[in-house]
Amino acid sequence: MSEMTRWIELEGAVNARDLGGLPTRDGGVTVRGRIFRADNLQGLTPRDVALLVGELKLRHVVDLRSNAEVALEGPGPLTRVPEVRHHHLTLFAEGGRHTDVEADTQPLGIDGDRVLPWAERVPDEELRVTGFYFGYLRDRPSAVIAALRAMALDDGAALVHCAAGKDRTGVLSALALEVAGVTREAIVADYAATGERLELILRRLRASETYRGDLDSRPADDHLPRPRYIEQFFQVLEERFGGVMGWLSRNGWTETDTAAMRARLRD
Template sequence: MTVTEIDVLPNLRDLGGLPAGDGRRTREGVLYRSALPAPGDARPTTVAHWPARTVVDLRSPREFATRAHPLQSDGTAVHQISLLTDTEVTAPSQGTRLTDIYRRILANAGEKLADVLQVAATAPGPVLLHCAAGKDRTGVAVALLLRIAGVDPGDIVADYVSTNEQMPAVLARITRFAPELGMTHPHDRDLRGAVPEAIEGVLALWDAHPGGVHAWVRSHGATDETIRRWSERFTV
């Protein structure tokens, strides 16, 4: 049987191999990102270890509750950590800059992002982060984990923008596997794709915070021990 493009989880990649300063690089097999998994997905060929042992689903409660998570099993734990509320997900986004949506996540869900860091630092790996498109909520959460580990902003932006290559498959998958979201999601924010200025604004806010991104995430509940454990786990 031929595996069609829609049967393959799009936007799935291992975030290992990125420069992390001081001659270090991010470790492969630790952190993945993707769009929305679906029942019956073909085994992916873009990552070495599958399924991930830990999944962080960043969707809102209503999105999460529509059906059982397809990766939940005895060998895979799924954590729901919503970065946008149901109301924020369904609110019209026409005319709203992605930069403003991302900064709203930082303002309203800082503690949730600290929770993402805690799971990534302590739960069995590989750890997969995803939302619906794997672009906005996933983009912010991944940017945080990469920046904490010392990855340069330019490399973070490059990873974020690479999602644009996957957007046709992402949108097709949402239409097929999450039709209940079709009336409200994808918004025009998905049709806009990954906008570099949006994630650059997030990185600039963290870097401008006194003490940088480490101090920012500590101000939202993360501990020095969690930051240390994540950095040691993810870089080599």
């Protein structure tokens, strides 16, 4: 990993980066080498594993994929590394046959009145994406909390991932960065940064039968992680719960948890 970039260049994954190096609201910067985010890890090579486990001291993998994805794709090479502990915490909010890759293309599974009662305020496209994101919190709050706690463990680096490293991973990363006090602008920019690798991500996913059916015939632009999606997600939480911390506290997150996350990303 270059000192000049947060991207982690791997042979078997294309959307891996560090949550370090981001500005905080009090003028600080998040610490590098503590929490990473990525796309599917199925294709990691021995060299990738050596980099992650040996050089970057990866000790915790938070896998947000569904049970179907894990069964169809397999658990991945890092599960064979004894130093690495796996936390499989599915968010169960899939819009496609096996995944949530249709979250930004089709309104499948979204009940606008139940998910976003103020739907008339937002464009349909925004409603679809934010509805899926809010669905993670609504349907699997315990998994969201457990994933954040695993990301904050202090006995080595942690990595959170899903299939594309875009939606499920994007939401968990945004929540972690908000807890750590990162500026909203930096959180939005980190979410949108996946767009820089989108073509490579979609190429990888379309090579797998698990994901191809949910992606075929959709132009790449439909899958862009647009800043307004995560901005609207934060607005949902502000209006309904008083913000991210309000939602977290209602679902069992404690001051000790907050201190642990800040200690991991802030020093």
